[in-house]
Amino acid sequence: MVLKTLGPQTAADLDKELMSEDGGFTIDQLMELAGLSVAEAAYKVHPPSSGKNILIACGPGNNGGDGLVAARHLHHFGYTPKIYYPKPTNQPIFTNLQKQLHHLHIPFVSSPEDFDSELKSTDLIIDALFGFSFKPPVREPFDKVLSSIISSKVPVLAVDTPSSWDVESGPPSDEFVGHDFMPEYLISLTAAKPSVKFFKGKRHFIGGRFLSQDVANKYGLDVPDYQGVDQIAEVEVGAPVEKL
Amino acid sequence: MVLKTLGPQTAADLDKELMSEDGGFTIDQLMELAGLSVAEAAYKVHPPSSGKNILIACGPGNNGGDGLVAARHLHHFGYTPKIYYPKPTNQPIFTNLQKQLHHLHIPFVSSPEDFDSELKSTDLIIDALFGFSFKPPVREPFDKVLSSIISSKVPVLAVDTPSSWDVESGPPSDEFVGHDFMPEYLISLTAAKPSVKFFKGKRHFIGGRFLSQDVANKYGLDVPDYQGVDQIAEVEVGAPVEKL
Numbered sequence: 001m002v003l004k005t006l007g008p009q010t011a012a013d014l015d016k017e018l019m020s021e022d023g024g025f026t027i028d029q030l031m032e033l034a035g036l037s038v039a040e041a042a043y044k045v046h047p048p049s050s051g052k053n054i055l056i057a058c059g060p061g062n063n064g065g066d067g068l069v070a071a072r073h074l075h076h077f078g079y080t081p082k083i084y085y086p087k088p089t090n091q092p093i094f095t096n097l098q099k100q101l102h103h104l105h106i107p108f109v110s111s112p113e114d115f116d117s118e119l120k121s122t123d124l125i126i127d128a129l130f131g132f133s134f135k136p137p138v139r140e141p142f143d144k145v146l147s148s149i150i151s152s153k154v155p156v157l158a159v160d161t162p163s164s165w166d167v168e169s170g171p172p173s174d175e176f177v178g179h180d181f182m183p184e185y186l187i188s189l190t191a192a193k194p195s196v197k198f199f200k201g202k203r204h205f206i207g208g209r210f211l212s213q214d215v216a217n218k219y220g221l222d223v224p225d226y227q228g229v230d231q232i233a234e235v236e237v238g239a240p241v242e243k244l
Numbered sequence: 245m246v247l248k249t250l251g252p253q254t255a256a257d258l259d260k261e262l263m264s265e266d267g268g269f270t271i272d273q274l275m276e277l278a279g280l281s282v283a284e285a286a287y288k289v290h291p292p293s294s295g296k297n298i299l300i301a302c303g304p305g306n307n308g309g310d311g312l313v314a315a316r317h318l319h320h321f322g323y324t325p326k327i328y329y330p331k332p333t334n335q336p337i338f339t340n341l342q343k344q345l346h347h348l349h350i351p352f353v354s355s356p357e358d359f360d361s362e363l364k365s366t367d368l369i370i371d372a373l374f375g376f377s378f379k380p381p382v383r384e385p386f387d388k389v390l391s392s393i394i395s396s397k398v399p400v401l402a403v404d405t406p407s408s409w410d411v412e413s414g415p416p417s418d419e420f421v422g423h424d425f426m427p428e429y430l431i432s433l434t435a436a437k438p439s440v441k442f443f444k445g446k447r448h449f450i451g452g453r454f455l456s457q458d459v460a461n462k463y464g465l466d467v468p469d470y471q472g473v474d475q476i477a478e479v480e481v482g483a484p485v486e487k488l
Contacts, residue, residue, distance in 0.1 A: 024343030028272035040473050076453050077473060099268030103456045209320050212347045229284050229321060 003239045004221050005192045008167045010244060011132045014190060014219055018210075027093055030210065031062065034189050035069020037207025037231040039077060041187040042070065042124060042157055044232065045203055048078045051123030055115070055154075057145060059129035059163070060087040066159055066189065067128025068097040075104045082118055084109045086141055112144040119152040127156050127183060129163035132193050136172045138164045143177045156183035161193050168243075170198030187232065191221050197241040205232040220244045247483045248465050249436045252411045254488060255376045258434065258463055262454075271337055274454065275306065278433050279313020281451025281475040283321060285431040286314065286368060286401055288476065289447055292322045295367030299398075301359070301389055303373035303407070304331040310403055310433065311372025312341040319348045326362055328353045330385055356388040363396045371400050371427060373407035376437050380416045382408045387421045400427035405437050412487075414442030431476065435465050441485040449476040464488045 006014065018025045042054060056071050058064035064085060071081040083106060088094060101108075109115050119125075127149065129142055138146055146164055149156060161167050164178020172178050184201045190208040206224040209231050216223045221244065224233035250258065262269045286298060300315050302308035308329060315325040327345065329352060332338060345352075353359050363369075371393065373386055382390055390408055393400060405411050408422020416422050428445045434452040450468040453475050460467045465488065468477035 022343065023347070024340035026272045026337075026340065028270045029276050032273050032276050043473050072454070073473075076470065093270075096268035096270065099266065100454075103267070103458060105458075210316070210344075214347060214349075226320065229287050229317075 001236070001239060002242045003192050003196065003235060005194045005196060005241055005243050006219065006221070007194055007243055008132050010219060011191070011193065014215065017215065025210070031065050031069055031093065033210055033231065034066045034208050036073050037189070037209070038066055038070035038126065038128070038157070038159055038187055039073035040230065040232045041185065041205045041207060042074060042126060043077055044205070045157060045185045046124045046155070052078065052080045053121055053123045054079050054081045054126060055118050055122040056081055056083050056126040057129050057149065058083060058085040059142065060089050061131060061133065063128050063131035063159055064089070065094055065097060067126055068094070068101060070126060070128070071106055072100055072104065075106060082107045082109055084115050084145065112141050112148065115145055116148050119148055119154060122154050125149055125154050125156045127158040127163050131160045132167045134161065134163070134167065136164060136166055136178070137176045138178055146177050146181065150181050155185065157185040157187060158183040159187055160189045161195055162186065162199070165195050165198070168194045170195040192235070192241070194241065194243045199237065201237065204235050204237050206235055207232045245480070245483060246486045247436050247440065247479060249438045249440060249485055249487050250463065250465070251438055251487055252376050254463060255435070255437065258459065261459065269454070275309050275313055275337065277454055277475065278310045278452050280317050281433070281453070282310055282314035282370065282372070282401070282403055282431055283317035284474065284476045285429065285449045285451060286318060286370060287321055288449070289401060289429045290368045290399070296322065296324045297365055297367045298323050298325045298370060299362050299366040300325055300327050300370040301373050301393065302327060302329040303386065304333050305375060305377065307372050307375030307403055308333070309338055309341060311370055312338070312345060314370060314372070315350055316344055316348065319350055326351045326353055328359050328389065330354070356385050356392065359389055360392050363392055363398060366398050369393055369398050369400045371402040371407050375404045376411045378405065378407070378411065380408060380410055380422070381420045382422055390421050390425065394425050399429065401429040401431060402427035403431055404433045405439055406430065406443070409439050409442070412438045414439040436479070436485070438485065438487045443481065445481065448479050448481050450479055451476045
């Protein structure tokens with residue numbers, strides 16, 4: 001089965017349509033469901049019995065917001081999440097999500113050095129640094145952090161697109177940080193992105209169980225084959241990829 | 245084990261605290277998680293293989309909003325939900341939730357007569373008419389609708405408090421509609437309410453997996469014993485009840 005993927009412009013258009021006056025979704029709702037699906041994927045690949053320490057690296061945009069939501073759910077699922085969020089965005093949703101995490105006493109790691117030190121006791125990393133609108137190269141302080149993640153060999157669950165990868169052309173060229181970044185796990189949000197054809201990890205999920213059949217048809221997407229009450233659906237790694 | 249319950253004032257205070265500037269939750273987030281937990285409870289008591297037709301009766305307040313969110317998730321879970329929502333509230337969250345349902349082609353039943361007719365082919369009813377702030381008696385057109393629900397004998401999942409019941413003193417006295425209303429299933433949101441001591445149905449769930457231990461401690465509540473990634477926890481029917 002061919003995996004349909006959305007390029008950055010189409011993915012942005014779809015988000016915009018969902019959140020338009022006609023679409024009726026708010027960013028609060030969509031980010032809540034996206035973050036919940038990230039947390040469910042983490043649970044699937046790494047249940048709490050395999051180790052509870054999860055380090056979540058959050059970037060400044062919506063990808064980082066998904067990571068913040070996931071952190072809250074992971075706490076409630078019985079994990080001990082920690083957050084690295086060096087460039088907090090000063091918009092209500094991001095400040096609110098941080099408040100929720102503070103009330104749960106979830107620690108925020110404040111420097112790349114502390115991040116390095118946390119890596120030693122981490123069972124899983126969630127890479128919520130950059131999403132589909134990212135353009136290489138990775139800038140400070142995220143370049144150091146990404147290098148640390150890669151050299152740590154701790155399993156990584158990447159959110160939407162592995163950070164440093166171009167959403168279409170995949171890993172950056174040899175001289176840039178991230179050229180050797182291959183996360184074990186990937187969760188694509190709403191739909192996979194074209195760079196998924198470079199993904200050689202173990203498991204790939206799609207999350208965001210809010211896509212209507214009408215919107216899927218309009219964009220040429222397939223609604224993933226979700227089971228039961230799951231917010232995620234697993235898809236085959238290495239399936240042929242089609243860009244819409 | 246004693247089931248701790250919140251009276252209407254304390255339940256309202258807790259909601260207000262979560263949505264305060266310090267609490268950092270928005271109504272969009274909390275209603276999304278509440279509605280998702282309602283949908284998960286419906287799935288648990290009545291999986292799609294037992295019949296896909298679910299009729300959701302929504303009142304004008306937040307309880308109705310939880311029903312609207314649940315309808316969307318139930319659609320994505322593979323059900324065929326229909327909505328009765330005769331007194332739509334003209335606030336963005338409610339109009340937005342309706343738009344989302346229209347995009348899924350979920351039908352809105354428009355009169356008590358049509359509601360009666362739909363009841364004949366319904367496998368499960370979700371009672372999202374009134375929540376913890378309701379004071380009896382039930383007024384038009386909800387009195388007719390509730391009478392129809394009761395006489396239909398279709399299984400009912402009640403959201404937070406069975407409609408017509410006083411949140412503290414339970415079913416109304418003999419002359420009022422609802423005196424003989426005993427839903428099969430109940431999902432309490434955030435915490436059970438004192439009237440749960442009158443609940444003699446089959447199964448009782450608690451939903452709303454966002455309660456922090458700090459807030460639970462402050463109000464004297466227990467955080468329910470959620471399992472895995474479930475958004476609901478089942479609690480014993482008939483357990484001793486304590487009002488906080």
